[in-house]
Amino acid sequence: MKRKRILKWTARALLFALILAFLIGFIAYWRSTNECDRNTGAPANPMKAILHCEYGGPEVLTLADVEKPTPTDNQILVRVRAASLNPLDLTIRGPWLLRPMFGMRKPKETRLGVDYAGTVEAVGKNVTQFKPGDEVFGGRNGAIAEYVCALADRAVVPKPANMTFEQAAVVPVAAITALQGLRDKGKIQSGQKILVNGASGGVGTFAVQIAKSFGTEVTGVCSTRNVDLVRSIGADHVIDYTKEDFTNGAQRYDLIFDLIGNHSFSERRRVLNPNGICVMAGVGGAGWHDGILGRLAGELNAYVRSRLVREKFIAYIATMNKDDMTILGDLMQTGKVTPVIDRTYKLNETADALRYLEQGHARGKVVITVD
Structure with missing residues (x-):
């Protein structure tokens, strides 16, 4: 009986909080101004x-x-x-x-x-x-x-x-996103097999090079016109997604750094090694703003489902800081990242x-x- 009362009052408190938040948001909506x-x-x-x-x-x-x-x-x-x-x-x-x-x-x-x-x-x-x-x-x-x-x-x-x-x-933004995703979320280690999905974009080109600086074997996924570019920045293997779907291949990876989010949880899990990690760093691609809700829902679904299996699916938001900026400056000073x-x-x-x-x-x- 006591538990039912607690649940009832909790529900009422949540409802009140939602109504209050709606009213505050509604007022802010009409009163909002900006620099202009x-x-x-x-x-x-x-x-x-x-x-x-x-x-x-x-x-x-x-x-x-x-x-x-x-x-x-x-x-x-x-x-x-x-x-x-x-x-x-x-x-x-x-x-x-x-x-x-x-x-x-x-x-x-x-x-x-x-x-x-x-x-x-x-x-x-x-x-x-x-x-x-x-x-x-x-x-x-x-x-x-x-x-x-x-x-x-x-x-x-x-x-x-x-x-x-x-x-x-x-x-700053692109390279820190790559560095923190690979190092902090992906726990990247020398000798691992890494796949970067979206290897020719702003974050992807940094991710390929940073992953190589850790001593890993890197596979980049991109379109036909970008194959030579991705290979030129250090990728050991390049998959042309217009000809081959990496989730249908025999190769397994220790870490997938996914900047596109165009594959399901099951498809990506299939090509992860046991205890492998999929870092979901973006929902890129043309017209991403139109389908952002659906894509974010898909990534959230992957994150929740990964709680039940050995493989991990991790989403994150990178944070700017001086220490990582210094690390990136050193990587570029030494020519490891261009x-x-x-x-x-x-x-x-x-x-x-x-x-x-x-x-x-x-x-x-x-x-x-x-x-």
């Missing part, structure tokens, strides 16, 4: 930045004059020389599943981009590890702009001398760059140069 609503006058100290004041396709992007940021005591001001796009930037379309995070009626964050590389222009009074003139690269929201401010102790590190600004700018750049666009061509990325067929990364 607040900035009605001309900036006193202007710079150029890419904004998206509303949800929509690349056509909603504008190159606008905004206030140039001033670094706080613990920040550095970076003159951006290059930035790059990531699939996350496609959320400007505002899929409803993601709007509770990004803003219901309009985007809360109007700036585009995370990855950047450039030159330090000024430093806060507490900053000792950087000085004006230093060349750096890192990750910061709103990176597709002429300037960004970044906390000096966060995800910003010196740019390797052997890298261009364009090369450095494509690293960024792959597909196309380069100017700042005023960002909408065209996003249209190209949206097609889902980029070979490596798409760069935005900032003059």
